[in-house]
Amino acid sequence: MAQTVRAQQTQTPAIDAAAVLAWYDRHARDLPWRVSPTDRARGQAPNPYFVWLSEIMLQQTTIAAVRKYFAAFTALWPTVHDLAAAPLDDVLVQWAGLGYYARARNLHACAVAVVEHHGGVFPKSAAQLRELPGIGDYTSAAIAAICQDEPVAVVDGNVDRVVARYLALEKPVREEKPLVRATVQAVVPQRAGDFAQAMMDIGATICAPRRANCLVCPLEAGCLGRRTGNPLAFPVPPVKAPRPNRYGHAFVIRHPQGKVFVRQRGPKGLLAKMTEVPGSDWTDASEPAAFPIAGDWEPAGAIEHTFTHFHLTLSVWVLNADAPLDEGWWSDETRLSDEALPSLFRKVLSRAGLQA
DNA sequence: AATACGGGGGT
DNA sequence: ACCCCAGTATT
Numbered sequence: 001m002a003q004t005v006r007a008q009q010t011q012t013p014a015i016d017a018a019a020v021l022a023w024y025d026r027h028a029r030d031l032p033w034r035v036s037p038t039d040r041a042r043g044q045a046p047n048p049y050f051v052w053l054s055e056i057m058l059q060q061t062t063i064a065a066v067r068k069y070f071a072a073f074t075a076l077w078p079t080v081h082d083l084a085a086a087p088l089d090d091v092l093v094q095w096a097g098l099g100y101y102a103r104a105r106n107l108h109a110c111a112v113a114v115v116e117h118h119g120g121v122f123p124k125s126a127a128q129l130r131e132l133p134g135i136g137d138y139t140s141a142a143i144a145a146i147c148q149d150e151p152v153a154v155v156d157g158n159v160d161r162v163v164a165r166y167l168a169l170e171k172p173v174r175e176e177k178p179l180v181r182a183t184v185q186a187v188v189p190q191r192a193g194d195f196a197q198a199m200m201d202i203g204a205t206i207c208a209p210r211r212a213n214c215l216v217c218p219l220e221a222g223c224l225g226r227r228t229g230n231p232l233a234f235p236v237p238p239v240k241a242p243r244p245n246r247y248g249h250a251f252v253i254r255h256p257q258g259k260v261f262v263r264q265r266g267p268k269g270l271l272a273k274m275t276e277v278p279g280s281d282w283t284d285a286s287e288p289a290a291f292p293i294a295g296d297w298e299p300a301g302a303i304e305h306t307f308t309h310f311h312l313t314l315s316v317w318v319l320n321a322d323a324p325l326d327e328g329w330w331s332d333e334t335r336l337s338d339e340a341l342p343s344l345f346r347k348v349l350s351r352a353g354l355q356a
Numbered sequence: 357a358a359t360a361c362g363g364g365g366g367t
Numbered sequence: 368a369c370c371c372c373a374g375t376a377t378t
């Protein structure tokens with residue numbers, strides 16, 4: 001008897017792909033890069049360039065944050081040829097503020113590769129897409145499924161969560177990646193693209209991080225997490241590393257003719273190749289400012305900024321001067337939106353009284 | 357297998 | 368505050 005009960009509990013009902021698709025046909029989100037299930041059924045194909053661009057932008061980034069950037073990029077560069085022909089620095093300017101800037105560098109490299117090595121046409125298969133810069137396991141599967149209906153498992157953070165709850169996984173989902181992937185792969189239907197997007201939509205709108213709206217979920221019938229009575233207990237959260245504090249100084253040099261001195265960061269590491277205001281190293285303890293040039297530096301308070309793996313406090317100093325540093329350029333204070341300034345340095349310039 | 361890598365929106 | 372987002376590359 002006990003054995004029978006245990007067998008039932010560990011039985012993992014397959015995900016009902018037909019129910020997922022039926023739900024998607026009624027509740028698919030309307031997104032600028034997406035072809036609706038209705039239009040897809042009529043034979044309309046997604047634009048691989050739009051799908052790819054959106055997928056790169058959406059890596060670890062919310063749809064709300066992506067919308068404006070996607071509109072700007074497709075307006076400036078309507079095709080992969082246009083993007084490949086653009087200077088990388090222009091791409092970085094447009095990407096500024098979206099974060100994870102390696103994505104922008106890989107985006108440009110990928111566009112160049114598609115034009116140079118694939119005649120400007122995105123490869124069809126996930127395996128070929130996987131070879132391109134910035135395209136990993138998830139993104140290659142997503143593009144191939146959405147654009148070609150290749151029957152591959154598309155597993156992002158949403159699907160991780162949906163499946164972790166569906167199977168009531170006891171361990172952090174990172175340790176169960178193969179099981180999650182196999183569970184999805186086993187049920188991928190012919191409409192592989194719609195199914196992939198449906199699973200992500202379910203994760204975004206029904207089976208959300210802090211809310212499980214099981215009453216309207218097409219997976220409710222077989223969901224073990226639901227059966228436990230506390231689906232929000234899944235997925236089990238991973239142990240989180242503490243986020244240390246770092247400190248530094250930022251030096252804003254304002255030219256009398258309405259310009260401010262900026263420079264380009266190095267080619268590797270944090271915010272690589274982006275534009276910055278000169279500053280000190282960032283250290284574990286606060287240190288006195290060592291000004292790059294002599295002058296009447298005025299304190300302008302401090303800004304706080306949180307990165308993925310540390311928290312930064314930057315003291316902001318302002319000097320009115322017409323002497324530049326060694327490397328860098330004067331940027332018009334009214335045209336700072338033309339610079340590749342990450343949010344951190346927009347905060348710094350804002351603190352110094354500039355419209356960044 | 358761990359770590360580096362941004363920023364913002366939701367709770 | 369804390370979580371987490373249509374992850375990838377590097378070590």
